[in-house]
Amino acid sequence: MSLRLYDTATRELRDFEPLQPGRAGLYICGLTVQGAPHIGHVRFTVAFDILRRWLTRGHDLEVTLVRNVTDIDDKILAKSEAAGVDWFAWAYTFERQTSAALDALGVLPATYEPRATGHIPEMVELMQTLVDAGYAYPGDDDGAGGGEGAGDVYFEVKSWPEYGSLTHQKIDDMNPAEDADPRGKRDARDFALWKGHKAGEPESASWTSPFGRGRPGWHLECSAMARKYLGDTFDIHGGGVDLRFPHHENEQAQSHAAGLGFARYWLHNGWVTIGGEKMSKSLGNSLIVSEVLKSVRPLALRYYLGAAHYRSMIEYTPDSLREAETAVERIEHFLGRAARVGELPVDAEVPDAFAAAMDDDLNVSGGLAVVHDTVRAGNTALDDGDDATALVAAGAVLAMTDVLGVNPLDPVWHQGSSANDDRTAVALAALVQAELDHRQAARAARDFAAADAVRDRLTAAGIAVEDTPAGARWSLLRSTTDTESES
Numbered sequence: 197m198s199l200r201l202y203d204t205a206t207r208e209l210r211d212f213e214p215l216q217p218g219r220a221g222l223y224i225c226g227l228t229v230q231g232a233p234h235i236g237h238v239r240f241t242v243a244f245d246i247l248r249r250w251l252t253r254g255h256d257l258e259v260t261l262v263r264n265v266t267d268i269d270d271k272i273l274a275k276s277e278a279a280g281v282d283w284f285a286w287a288y289t290f291e292r293q294t295s296a297a298l299d300a301l302g303v304l305p306a307t308y309e310p311r312a313t314g315h316i317p318e319m320v321e322l323m324q325t326l327v328d329a330g331y332a333y334p335g336d337d338d339g340a341g342g343g344e345g346a347g348d349v350y351f352e353v354k355s356w357p358e359y360g361s362l363t364h365q366k367i368d369d370m371n372p373a374e375d376a377d378p379r380g381k382r383d384a385r386d387f388a389l390w391k392g393h394k395a396g397e398p399e400s401a402s403w404t405s406p407f408g409r410g411r412p413g414w415h416l417e418c419s420a421m422a423r424k425y426l427g428d429t430f431d432i433h434g435g436g437v438d439l440r441f442p443h444h445e446n447e448q449a450q451s452h453a454a455g456l457g458f459a460r461y462w463l464h465n466g467w468v469t470i471g472g473e474k475m476s477k478s479l480g481n482s483l484i485v486s487e488v489l490k491s492v493r494p495l496a497l498r499y500y501l502g503a504a505h506y507r508s509m510i511e512y513t514p515d516s517l518r519e520a521e522t523a524v525e526r527i528e529h530f531l532g533r534a535a536r537v538g539e540l541p542v543d544a545e546v547p548d549a550f551a552a553a554m555d556d557d558l559n560v561s562g563g564l565a566v567v568h569d570t571v572r573a574g575n576t577a578l579d580d581g582d583d584a585t586a587l588v589a590a591g592a593v594l595a596m597t598d599v600l601g602v603n604p605l606d607p608v609w610h611q612g613s614s615a616n617d618d619r620t621a622v623a624l625a626a627l628v629q630a631e632l633d634h635r636q637a638a639r640a641a642r643d644f645a646a647a648d649a650v651r652d653r654l655t656a657a658g659i660a661v662e663d664t665p666a667g668a669r670w671s672l673l674r675s676t677t678d679t680e681s682e683s
């Protein structure tokens with residue numbers, strides 16, 4: 197297989213060879229549903245959606261993708277208590293908001309999307325295996341801890357010689373683990389597998405275990421769910437670069453200590469940053485997906501989030517989404533022009549240059565360069581009256597944008613309009629382009645009255661025209677209501 201991926205564990209590009217021929221198993225850490233998702237939260241889903249699409253279309257693999265939902269943790273309990281809402285109702289509210297955001301961005305549904313609270317037996321079984329093997333221990337419930345560790349279970353990091361291998365750290369250089377009360381630990385760096393039920397916490401937020409009532413630690417859930425749905429060993433584990441430590445380091449350690457092969461490749465995506473800082477609620481700079489989509493099309497937001505290499509940081513600026521919208525419109529306009537001269541090809545092959553870019557550790561920016569080169573070549577062919585060449589280019593553009601999840605004709609971008617949304621989009625683009633062609637001809641003949649009449653007709657139809665060095669661009673005018681709401 198020609199695909200090469202950067203493996204965080206080995207810190208090198210590796211040829212991707214699936215564990216099972218014709219199949220690939222992919223686990224990505226989903227969100228902790230403590231609040232509404234912002235665009236920084238969902239970048240990882242777009243990045244790994246592109247990987248999934250390329251594995252499927254570029255390499256003919258049947259992909260099983262598991263993306264978990266962390267629906268119980270300290271922050272969920274604290275925020276729900278502050279709001280006077282049951283923790284499970286709080287978590288479910290934001291789980292639904294997250295699902296809506298991913299649907300809006302055209303992210304393909306996960307094969308399985310397990311909740312942490314639905315897999316307690318599997319976690320208890322894995323925890324018991326680790327305790328029996330001597331890699332984990334119950335917290336102090338009657339010693340110096342004064343009972344504070346009752347019900348807690350910890351993984352003893354010094355008992356596992358490979359601890360730190362994923363992130364290439366030495367144990368002595370690590371800070372204490374901050375995921376549980378330290379008074380029940382043998383070593384401050386030991387991390388919690390199980391958190392004993394504490395006074396004041398809802399009874400419903402605890403489950404029975406051989407070590408007392410409690411709830412799972414964050415790291416335990418992913419090891420247990422990945423094993424259930426993908427087996428003891430699977431191909432790829434992915435997530436944001438901020439999860440490398442401690443989360444993924446701890447997942448790997450506990451899984452390997454339990455005798456599991458776990459992930460064969462580790463992939464991590466970069467952040468969305470603002471002013472050079474990671475986007476986060478604590479910085480007060482989050483951009484909630486549902487709010488962003490009030491002023492930009494989902495297709496443009498998807499394009500923006502997926503346009504850079506998945507391992508690079510994306511710096512958000514006010515111009516970022518406008519630039520993405522312009523790029524999307526350029527693709528749409530070409531497809532509209534091509535649709536006027538013939539039926540657009542479907543199921544075309546991607547160009548070799550695009551495939552080479554994608555096989556190079558998912559070089560999406562290189563792939564998009566091929567997309568836009570093909571758009572330019574297609575427009576030139578149309579200008580020259582070479583309809584056959586233009587239609588071949590259109591087929592290639594559809595194939596490439598489908599891999600990237602930004603195919604303008606995908607019905608996902610036109611939900612709620614009609615059953616033939618893709619045909620509607622093509623027809624609109626073709627009609628508008630015809631008007632723009634008439635306007636350009638009138639301007640070339642210095643018939644400015646006729647050119648102004650075209651612009652007036654389009655404006656009356658709710659279409660804005662902008663003259664740029666690359667030619668006229670059009671977009672749908674925003675409604676009066678939307679405009680007034682911003683003033």
